[in-house]
Amino acid sequence: MSENSGNNPDQVTEPNKRLNRWLELAVPFFSFGGIVLAFFFMSQGNIQDIRIASAGCIIASFILAYLAWIRPKKDIVALTTPLYAIILFVLPSDLIPDLILPILYAISLTILLVRLKYRFGKPGTAVSMGKELGGSLKSYIDQTRDALVSTSPDTAHRATLAFVQFAQGDYAKVAKISATVADEDTGKRHSKSVSRAFAIVKEHAALLDRGLPRPMTYEIFNPEDSDLLAKPVPAGQDQDHEFYLALDNALLLLYSAAWTASEQDRPHLLARQVFAQKLMDSR
Secondary structure (H helix, E strand, O other): OOOOHHHOOOOOOHHHHHHHHHHHHHHHHHHHHHHHHHHHHHHOOOHHHHHHHHHHHHHHHHHHHHHHHOOOOOOHHHHOHHHHHHHHHOOOOOOOOOOHHHHHHHHHHHHHHHHHHHHOOOOOOOOOOOOOOOHHHHHHHHHHHHHHOOOOHHHHHHHHHHHHHHHHOOHHHHHHHHHOOOOOOOOOHHHHHHHHHHHHHHHHHHHHHHOOOOOOOOOOOOHHHHHHOOOOOOOOOOHHHHHHHHHHHHHHHHHHHHHHHOHHHHHHHHHOHHHHHHHHHOO
16 A cells, blocks of 8 residues: 655655754753843843843743643653753742852753753654554555445444554453444445454454364455455465464554544544554565
């Protein structure tokens, strides 16, 4: 299944990259820039303008916290810098106002920025933060959307339940959910494919729940289902590979049907996107 790399939502767009670079530069710019301005005004005899240094540190703290927030892996220290800035520079204090504290704070912010950039990775995208589908999984769902759009809401919801419970390892519940599926559109070929996916998942879940090996005969997809399968079925494969490939395709078909026909269940499906993508990538 091919991907359109020019329109991949998992990539950070160039304008966003530029914005993030400017925001990273803004942290030392505001924190040290306020200190430089305060020194300048103090040299002119205006002692009150030391507050400019404090204001620069507060602004820089909020920018750093935003940069920490947009990363998939959160840095709790960077996220809480606005709180410390307010405690140090806004709330009443017995400390005598001088530039030592802003200088030390600006240095700390710069160190935290470097730590954030190199230890906590690049800013997240909607895909990496679990808000959108991406990669080959999205391509597969787009490819099968028209065929699965007529799936009944009840069947789609049960597909969500079956997939989520399987990902969690609750195989007994998966077998029960799959067994109770009532396919109202049994006359449609694509509906039969979804029903067959439930049958495959039910069989595997029951075997896993009981710790049983592969049986001599087992459920697989029919040749006419091939246009709905995420992973092609090669000819002449051994039975073990055929058995487990059928499970991968069945789970992914249920995921696609659930995503397409049960919009209210999409948050639950997004939460299991990593598991679905592993199924897509496995060999």
